[in-house]
Amino acid sequence: MQKNIEEKINASWLHAMYGVKRQKKHELLAYAGTVSEILTLSKEQLKQFLSEKEMERWEWHEQHANRYQMWEWLCEKKIGFTYCEEAEFPQKMIGMPDMPFGLYYKGKLPDKTKPAV
Numbered sequence: 001m002q003k004n005i006e007e008k009i010n011a012s013w014l015h016a017m018y019g020v021k022r023q024k025k026h027e028l029l030a031y032a033g034t035v036s037e038i039l040t041l042s043k044e045q046l047k048q049f050l051s052e053k054e055m056e057r058w059e060w061h062e063q064h065a066n067r068y069q070m071w072e073w074l075c076e077k078k079i080g081f082t083y084c085e086e087a088e089f090p091q092k093m094i095g096m097p098d099m100p101f102g103l104y105y106k107g108k109l110p111d112k113t114k115p116a117v
Helices: 004-015 023-032 043-047 052-064 069-075
Strands: 079-083 103-104
Touching: 004 069, 004 079, 004 103, 043 079, 069 079
Parallel strands: none
Antiparallel strands: 079 103
16 A cells, blocks of 8 residues: 555544544644654553543544544545645645644545635
8 A cells, every 4th residue: 555545544544533632633743743653652652642531532443443444434435535744735724723633525625726715
């Protein structure tokens, strides 16, 4: 599997994890460098960023949410996904307060050269 597809699958899995605030996901990404590297962090490293409740959600998600099945489901439903590290992520959202970690979408993302409402 191509590295960028693997990273996107991992980002989608992380984005889908409820109970972990988006700001924490951004902090983890800044610390680890890539989403795939986040997934290799030890529990002790994760605890530096996540509260006890967030750690419980993380562990539940690891046990119950298969990222490849989730990705397959998105593809079957023709649901696109992008996240903050990808070129296709809307640049107008970069730096926004409480910027989303990722976006699910149907169809196409807006044209970057045209004004958006």
